[in-house]
Amino acid sequence: MMKGNKIIVFLICISLSLPVLAVADEVGELKKKIMFDQKKLIVLQNMEFTADEGKFFWPVYNELQKELFQVDQRAAKLIVAYASVYQTLTDDQAAKIVAEYFDIQKSRIAILDRFMKKLVKGLPAKKAFRYLQVENKLEAIARHEIAKQIPLAQ
Secondary structure: OOOOOHHHHHHHHHHHOHHHHOOOHHHHHHHHHHHHHHHHHHHHHHHOOOHHHHHHHHHHHHHHHHHHHHHHHHHHHHHHHHHOOHHHOOHHHHHHHHHHHHHHHHHHHHHHHHHHHHHOOOOOHHHHHHHHHHHHHHHHHHHHHHHOOOOOOO
């Protein structure tokens, strides 16, 4: 079972909603850093790297997180767009939201696929797979917390 607590869920939710909150750049950057640090701690606790594996992994991980954050910001913008129209949603608006949703998901999968190919160059495949499991569990937790807050279309 993954080690971690509810704070990571809260911090991931904050990171996904940074555009929603329209926070000052400094505060937003601080929240982003805290979220990345907490996530990194959970990854570290669950991966058990050797020194050489850690040297290889962390630069790749940091690059991956930057790209995933951009995708998460797109998702947050989509949520904001939906929130502004969910009570009066038209078929055309719904179709656009669905198309953007799937485009975001495809982008996330493409990024993970590209980075997994990098990871297996310096990690045993089983350990790279373990990282993918940790990443996906953290994403599932964050998505669940966000989904609880999003109302169904009217």
